[in-house]
Amino acid sequence: MITGIVLLRGINVGGHRKLPMAELRELLKSMGYEKVSTYIQSGNVLVQCNEKQWLSIAASLKEAIDKKYGYDVPVVSRTLQE
DSSP states (O other): OEEEEEEEOSSSBTTBSOOOHHHHHHHHHHTTOEEEEEETTTTEEEEEEOHHHHHHHHHHHHHHHHHHHOOOOOEEEEESOO
């Protein structure tokens, strides 16, 4: 299992592109990610997943957010080692 952090850019800033962290956690859980936790309203998420899921997490989450909320959100993923 890989433990990593996913960073969303430009959400919940100045009242624009609202994305409640509870909904973000549920979205990631519905995509098969485990031990999902968020940090305040920052868009920073800690997750666990297998290597195959990790390789596509940024693109998959970006697509899921665009589909559900209509937001084009830059997504960056890093392992704890990185």
